[in-house]
Amino acid sequence: MASGDEPSGELASSLRAIGARYQELSQFPTVTHAALGAGHATSAGGQTFPLYTECSQPDLARRRRLRFSRHYSVHRSPGSAVSVSRAALSAEIHHQLLGQLSPTGQHRAVLTRCPGLGHELLEVWGSTGRSCSVDLTALGKHGEVYKEGPFACLTWSHAEKQLLYVAEKSQPRPQPLFSWDAPGAARPAEEEEEEKGEQFLYHEDWGEALSTCSMPVLCVLDIEESSVTVLEGVPEDVSPGQALWSPDDSGVVFVGWWHAPFRLGLSACSNRRSGIFYLDLSNGRCELLSAEHRAACSPRLSPDGRRLLYLEGAVGGPHRQCLQLRMITWHTRLTATVLDVVQEPTDAFAGIYTDALPPQCWAADSRRALLSTPQRSRTDLLLVDTEAATVMNLTAGLPEGCWVLLTTQWDLLVATCSAPHQPPSLVVGVLPPAGQELTLHWVRAEDAPPVPGVSWKTLTVQVPCGEQSPPPCGTRAFEAVLLSPPAGAALHPLVVCPHGGPHSVFDARWRPTTAALCQLGFAVLMVNYRGSLGFGQAGIDSLLSRVGEQDVTDTQLAAERALESEPLDRRRVALLGGSHGAFIALHLLARHPEHYQACAVRSPVTNLATLLGTSDIPDWRYAALGLPYSFERVPRAEDLAAMLLRSPIAQAPRVRAPVLLCVGARDRRVCPTQALEFYRVLRARGVPVRLLWYPEGNHALSGVETEADVFGNCARWIIRHLGQPCRAAPGQHSP
Incomplete structure (x- = not known):
């Protein structure tokens, strides 16, 4: 399915650089879970709390995700000053599927998978060892436990x-409609006739x-x-x-x-x-x-x-x-x-957009609560007074652009913070008394220094007043996060990235892939077009009935503003996106063929009309165009026509730039044949195109090997068609 020649010596060298950057930057671990144990009094009048964390890290050599634990001691003085120290060496987690400390911190429940039989065991451990172990699979009371x-x-x-x-x-266990056993073979006496014929029943x-x-x-x-x-x-x-x-x-x-x-x-x-x-x-x-x-x-x-x-x-x-x-x-x-x-965001509060509150979110006073949520192009930590119905941003103005609260126990806060140039750091703080929350001080338990060769800023983009069919008042501005390599003698090529969703957001967090592109010499523009989370409900609603128009126009406007205001090479611009971001990218290729020299997309939406019968969210296909949805609704010809006209496939004949398509065969959200249809159109018209088909891939194309392969091929494609950037920043740090 691939087109194009084998890589030259220069491209082979670029491929080695891509692999080196990705391998280095993807190795910074992510803290996925944290729990504090019960405190113990110290001789100085303070308390010491055990802190248990679980981390995740890609293991490229073994083609799987490495899970390991880290243990700390959190020391809290009588004056609420806090310090953190390592309490034990890190250890890999084997066979553990779920784990949870008891409220007092004296016991830990663990769901494990027995490596021999594959059975699921639920166990309880304490200071004296294991006190309970039940083989859930052998009991047969239910099927597999939900782990995530x-x-x-x-x-x-x-x-x-x-x-x-x-x-x-x-x-x-369903039985076939007919028995294929030999005549006279014994059948289980308890087999019920009603269960026959349901072997292939859809669930x-x-x-x-x-x-x-x-x-x-x-x-x-x-x-x-x-x-x-x-x-x-x-x-x-x-x-x-x-x-x-x-x-x-x-x-x-x-x-x-x-x-x-x-x-x-x-x-x-x-x-x-x-x-x-x-x-x-x-x-x-x-x-x-x-x-x-x-x-x-x-x-x-x-x-x-x-x-x-x-x-x-x-x-x-x-x-x-x-x-x-x-x-x-x-x-x-x-x-x-x-x-x-919140319809229109203010400087103090933009609304709540998280899909879950932290597992432990309450302060000890049972009045205040904490949560992390997007606030424009940041993810901030908010404190809510549930009685006064007020909210306070505890991390606004801090240099890190993303704060994720892991747990709150006994007014000890455990969180991670990161930025586009800084991998996640584990931090601990003590929640001050009510009215003094802004004096909160963070102590770093694990500090990841900034990576070299990456700087970032947030750009605010104003929409011209002359736009046709204007959205509601107050939604004429949006943001984009720009990552830039060090300034050099030549201008940097630009990679434009609209996010998927479309109701999602590119917050200013650590992403190994964008940092790697930046170290390779590319500027990266992550566009939060109108309709993104974190900018008020009116902004979200403004995209309804304007999908394929407003989101596309906003992304193009952000790219033009960046090219005008930053030292960027407008002759070398590429598009990179996934899902709805790929939908926007393919639209831009057709509408502005002179602006873009290459495009690499993942799980692309190319035909809204055919998604109606193949996606797990058919309701969104109607809502996107401002059409009502009901479970009983049957597609009408005018519905399908409107969807087709808003789809990239309708404009595919105008595409000239080389396109790389990456899809997962197990994608339930966007059928992979969407990309295949687009591939065939471009192939027939002589446009350079390549299709990567991952047999076990889902919509997110997740998995250590798949993620690495997708990034490597996308970066290689962009370098091949934009040319080698003028300089690539050397990597100097490892986790």
Whole structure:
């Protein structure tokens, strides 16, 4: 499928440089989990807390992701000064699927996979060793436990006697309609006639990245009895997840997603109808605590058990939106809005756009809560006073552009911070008393120095007033994050990157791929066109019915502004994007063929009309064009015509620049044949085009080997058609 000659000596040298940059910059670990143990008093009157963290790092040699633990001691003085020291050597995590410390920090629950049999074991460990081990697979009460995604949880009861988790419902083994055994062969006596003929029955799942999630059930492990119970009482038309115990352990709070009449894709979609439920274990009664026709998730109970925070948004429309922060007073069941949807952002607050609250988000006073969320082109740490309904940005103005809160326990905050030129650092702080929060001081437990050869800034782009069909007032500005190599004698080539989604955002965080491109000598422009998260709900809504127009125009405008204001070579400009970002890139190739010399895209949307029957989120195809959606809706000719006219495939004959297409054969969100269709059109018209088909790839093209191969081929493609940049910054740091 490839076109073009084998790489010359110069391109071979570039390929080695690409591999070296990627291998070096991708090795900085990411902290994925943190938990604080119970504190111990020191002789000086302070306290020492054990801090356990889990990290993830690509292992290119073994073609898999390396998981390992790091242990620290956090020392808190009587004056609330804090220091951190390493407590043990790092250790690789083997076979562990889930882990959770108990509320007192005295026990740890671990879900492991037995390497011999492949069975799942749920174990409890303490200071004296293992106190409980149950072979869940051998019990056969349910299917596999959910390890990640929107349903997964592993939650201790407050009394530390029970564990709550979510697993796939156990299903009887389906039998073929006809018996192919030899005449007279014995058949199991318990085989039911009703189960015959269902061997190939279709079972719905929750779409992209959730293909193994079909019928989740709530499960409880009784630690003292070493017994497992699958809870009854959950409504049959609801899939439960994100469960936690009620204040007195007498019931279970969970999120339930309605799946009638059929399931729509849930990954990256906060607009699915869902609610906060309470299941009373004493009588089996299940009640809905949140609003009836809303999308609710991420319940978090305060330390005193009096308040329950959660996120809530609208059903339908944009697949990700600005959310409300809602709170239930537990004993009265009264619900109040703490923070409402923000239509137009202010300097103080732009709204909430995260898909989940931190697992431990409450301050010790059970009044204040903390969360991380995009705020324009940053991700900041916000503090919310739930009684006063006020919000404060704790990280605004700090040099790092992305702050992620990992946990809050005993008013100790554990977070990571990063920037486009700085890999993530693990930091710890003590939350000051109410009214003094801005005096918060961070101490670095693990500090990653900035990488050389990368600088960055945020550009604000104003939309001209003469634009046709103007969007709502206040949405005429957007932002882009520009990464630049060191200034040199020659101008830098530019790689323009619109993000996917489209309702997502390029925040100013560490990304090994963009840093590697910068070190190779390219400037990289990451465009947050109107419709991106972090800029108010009005900005999100402004893209509806303007997909394929406003997003494309904004990206082109950002590229032109950067070329005018920065030392960039306008004769060497490439496009790089994935999913909806690829949709924008392919549009730009057709509309501005003289501006772009190369394009590399991943999982591209090329034909909105054919996606209608192949994507796990067909509702978005209507919403994108401002058309109403219902489960019963049948496509009309005018709908399909409108979708086709907004699609890159309709303008493919105008494309002249070389195009690289990367797709995963297992993509449920954007069918890989979208790229194949576009490839065939370009191939037939003599346009240089190459298609990479990853048999096990999903929509994100995730996986250590796949991610490395995709980046290497995209960078190689851009260098091949733009030419070698004038200088490549040497790598000098390793994690």
